[in-house]
Amino acid sequence: MPYWLMKSEPEEFSILDLKELGAGRWDGVRNYQARNFLRQMIRGDLFFFYHSSCATPGIAGVGRIAGSAYPDPTALDPNSPYYDPKASEAKNRWSAVDVGFVEHFDAVITLPRLKQAPALAQMSLVQKGSRLSVMPVSESEWQAIQAMR
Template sequence: MPYWLMKSEPDELSIHDLQRLGKARWDGVRNYQARNFLRAMRPGDQFFFYHSSCPQPGIAGIGRIAGETYPDPTALDPHSHYHDPKASAEKNPWSALDVEFVEAFAEVLPLQQLKNNPLLVDLALVQRGSRLSVMPVSEAEWATILAMR
């Protein structure tokens, strides 16, 4: 089963929001490579929920993919921060999917701690210049990160 890492700003959607809601739509991905990773996800796949653009960036918990991708409605909403004026109902290049809560970590696993682990040197998240919001995680990386919490 593939594993993933997905980034969200906590003021947009946090692991605690997902815990409270149980299930939520993951939308607003506006990078083609990240979108393609999103489209490769299957129901049941698990992902690390990463808090980004906040005082303590890091892995905050685990979620699970709850369904197949579908056209991202935020691309069509002119009031959305993620609106894409080139998108239309007939031709929407962006995808969204539903995710569900699995676990919130007692403490956020900080980015610097991930960067300092020699077993994670190939993890896309710690690569210089990597800014993707959705990325694959190998089975070995998944196990290493779980052991760090």
């Protein structure tokens, strides 16, 4: 079963929000590479929940993919910040997935720590200038990150 990492701004949607709700929809992804990864996800896949654009960027917990990707409804909603005027019911290029809560880490595994880990050097997350918000995590990377808790 593949592993993933997904970024969210905690002010927008945090691991605590997911914990309280128990489930949620991962939508608003507007980047083709990230979208293509969403489409590869399978129910049961686990992902690291990363907090970005905040005081302490880093991995805050774990979630689970609840089902495979489907057209992102926010692209069709004129009131959504993720509205895509080019999208229609018949032609919606964006995808969303449903997710569930698994775990909230006691402490965030901070970005500086992730950058220091030699086992994670290949990850897009730690590459300079990378903005990819959805990315695969290899088995060995997953284990290395779990060991940093």
